[in-house]
Amino acid sequence: MRLANKVAIVTGGGSGFGEGIARRFAAEGAAVVIGDLDQGAAERVAGEIAKAGGKAAAVTADVSNSSQMKALVQAAVGTYGGLDIMVNNAGMPQRNRPMLEVDEAAFDRLFAVNVKSIYLSAIHAVPEMRKRGGGTIVNIASTAGVRPRPGLVWYNGSKGAVITLTKAMAVELAPEQIRVNALNPVAGLTPMLKEFMGGEETDEMKAKFISTIPIGRFSTPQDIANAALYLASDEANFITGVCMEVDGGRCI
Numbered sequence: 001m002r003l004a005n006k007v008a009i010v011t012g013g014g015s016g017f018g019e020g021i022a023r024r025f026a027a028e029g030a031a032v033v034i035g036d037l038d039q040g041a042a043e044r045v046a047g048e049i050a051k052a053g054g055k056a057a058a059v060t061a062d063v064s065n066s067s068q069m070k071a072l073v074q075a076a077v078g079t080y081g082g083l084d085i086m087v088n089n090a091g092m093p094q095r096n097r098p099m100l101e102v103d104e105a106a107f108d109r110l111f112a113v114n115v116k117s118i119y120l121s122a123i124h125a126v127p128e129m130r131k132r133g134g135g136t137i138v139n140i141a142s143t144a145g146v147r148p149r150p151g152l153v154w155y156n157g158s159k160g161a162v163i164t165l166t167k168a169m170a171v172e173l174a175p176e177q178i179r180v181n182a183l184n185p186v187a188g189l190t191p192m193l194k195e196f197m198g199g200e201e202t203d204e205m206k207a208k209f210i211s212t213i214p215i216g217r218f219s220t221p222q223d224i225a226n227a228a229l230y231l232a233s234d235e236a237n238f239i240t241g242v243c244m245e246v247d248g249g250r251c252i
């Protein structure tokens, strides 16, 4: 098992990519704490992992709220004895629209959930990793942060920030054996896709998007989970500051 004896937190683990990551990590021996705004979703995934013989707990938490992020980290420490892996996956989309049509409240929420969460996660998780003599952080950014496209300006910028934060955190935390990496998924068939496409998701729109992905399909939670597993495992113990596209060649 590639994550035996590791304790991991997966934010946004109640759906989509996060659910795939939580399931895969648990199957590889990690004790997984699923932090999600949606209590029912987090409990469903944790319950199914436990039923399959894995170790998982569910915590209701908003990643943009410091006290809730602290409680999430403390739940991992209290339940499983420490923290080795933090996957900052929870994020929110921007509805595809002209940049000037996104109001200030929507902008603030987008940056609180997609960017401030990385800061809050570091504030609360890094001290716990120091107690273990090291750890690893995987941030879920996006191809949107590498190849920005019209209609998603503020979302593109939030994911660009995640990519730069990943590299900056990696270089500062490296001497403490805390590795920080990111994944840049291309669009996947999760509830978020509809927003990226402007609130409507027709077969024609999907086919048009797929035609821009050389491998010829959307990403899946399994694709993202496989890449996250490698980065979080000891197999990647010399890899830090990498922001890896998981995109079927889209960013070439």
Ligand SMILES: NC(=O)c1ccc[n+]([C@@H]2O[C@H](COP(=O)([O-])OP(=O)(O)OC[C@H]3O[C@@H](n4cnc5c(N)ncnc54)[C@H](O)[C@@H]3O)[C@@H](O)[C@H]2O)c1
Pocket (backbone or CB within 6 Å): 011, 012, 013, 014, 015, 016, 017, 018, 035, 036, 037, 038, 041, 061, 062, 063, 064, 089, 090, 091, 092, 093, 113, 140, 141, 142, 143, 184, 185, 186, 187, 188, 189, 190, 191, 192, 193, 196
């Ligand atoms: N789906 C895509 O096309 C795509 C592409 C590239 C990157 N991403 C990124 O991947 C990550 C996961 O996206 P997904 O498509 O699996 O989404 P999803 O909508 O399937 O799941 C997101 C989960 O995060 C939770 N969540 C949302 N806001 C939260 C908050 N403030 N605090 C805690 N939990 C919260 C939701 O309840 C949900 O369970 C996001 O960071 C997203 O930006 C998605």
